[in-house]
Amino acid sequence: MRPLRYSINVTLDSCCHHEAGLPPDEESMRYWTAEMERADALILGRVTYEMMESAWRKPATGEWPDWMEEWEIPFAEAIDSAKKYVVSSTLGEVDWNAELLRGELGPAIERLKQEPGEGLWVGGVTLPTSLADLGLIDEYEFLVQPVVAGRGPTLLAGLRESIPLELVHRHEFESGAVAQRYRPIPAMA
Numbered sequence: 001m002r003p004l005r006y007s008i009n010v011t012l013d014s015c016c017h018h019e020a021g022l023p024p025d026e027e028s029m030r031y032w033t034a035e036m037e038r039a040d041a042l043i044l045g046r047v048t049y050e051m052m053e054s055a056w057r058k059p060a061t062g063e064w065p066d067w068m069e070e071w072e073i074p075f076a077e078a079i080d081s082a083k084k085y086v087v088s089s090t091l092g093e094v095d096w097n098a099e100l101l102r103g104e105l106g107p108a109i110e111r112l113k114q115e116p117g118e119g120l121w122v123g124g125v126t127l128p129t130s131l132a133d134l135g136l137i138d139e140y141e142f143l144v145q146p147v148v149a150g151r152g153p154t155l156l157a158g159l160r161e162s163i164p165l166e167l168v169h170r171h172e173f174e175s176g177a178v179a180q181r182y183r184p185i186p187a188m189a
Contacts, residue, residue, distance in 0.1 A: 002113050003138035004043070004120045005181075006128045008155070009033060010142050015149035016125055026071040027173050028143060035141070036078040040117035043101070043109070046088035048124035053096050056080055085112065088126055106134045125153050133160050139183055140165060146176035 009028075010016045024032075036042075044052065056079045059065065064073055084098035087105065094100055101108045109131065112120060121135070122128050131137050142155070165182035172178050 002040060002115060002117045002119050004113060004122060004131065004136055005035075005039070005139040005141055006122050006131070006137045007032075007141040008123055008125075008128070008143070009145060010066075010155050010170040011145050011147045013148050013150065014155040015152040016059055016155050017149070017152035021056065023074075024072065025175055026069075027175060028177060029071055029075045031143070031171070031173070031179060033075040033078050036075065036082060036121070039082065039085040039121035040115075041085060042079070043087065043111070043112070043120055043122040043127070045124045046086065046091055047087045047126035048127070049084065049088070049094065049096075049098065052079060057096055073184055103129060106136065109134075109136050113156075114125045125155075125157075129156050129158055132156060132163060135184075137184070139181055141170070141179065141181045143179045145176055 008016050018151045037097060042072065056076045057081045058076070068076065080096075084094075084096065086094045086098050087092075087101050087108075091100060101112075113136070122131060128137065164185040166185050167180060168183050169181035170178065
């Protein structure tokens with residue numbers, strides 16, 4: 001069974017908006033590239049899929065844009081080539097090495113988890129909350145940035161019940177950011 005990991009950048013006050021003072025740097029991009037390469041496939045909601053595609057899809061010219069830093073290219077290549085599943089009731093079709101997941105969310109994700117492989121990765125804001133409510137996330141990974149945003153969407157807002165977690169990995173960055181990985185603590189029977 002492939003584990004499903006939710007990974008996201010977040011501020012100290014739990015804001016997870018990509019424009020809330022969470023700029024990528026070389027060290028964090030190396031970290032995210034390695035994490036991306038560990039995933040067999042990405043599961044994205046429509047908004048995250050469209051945002052990532054606009055930023056990280058390789059142009060038709062085959063050349064990365066001039067604005068992209070050299071240290072961003074390995075991440076761009078990893079996400080560009082990754083298999084993607086898109087959860088959307090509004091999109092009619094997708095490309096960029098992606099396919100739409102149709103039908104009921106829980107069973108569709110369970111089917112993907114049952115396939116052989118190393119693991120699945122989900123990012124974004126809304127979709128992970130639904131997956132957490134369904135008990136489908138096996139690991140939570142937060143790259144906590146040393147920023148207080150004071151505004152914006154917050155991590156797992158609207159979750160129906162709390163999820164007790166245990167810390168399984170921690171990594172400190174020179175920037176002051178800290179990557180923390182947690183697993184849900186199984187409920188006592």
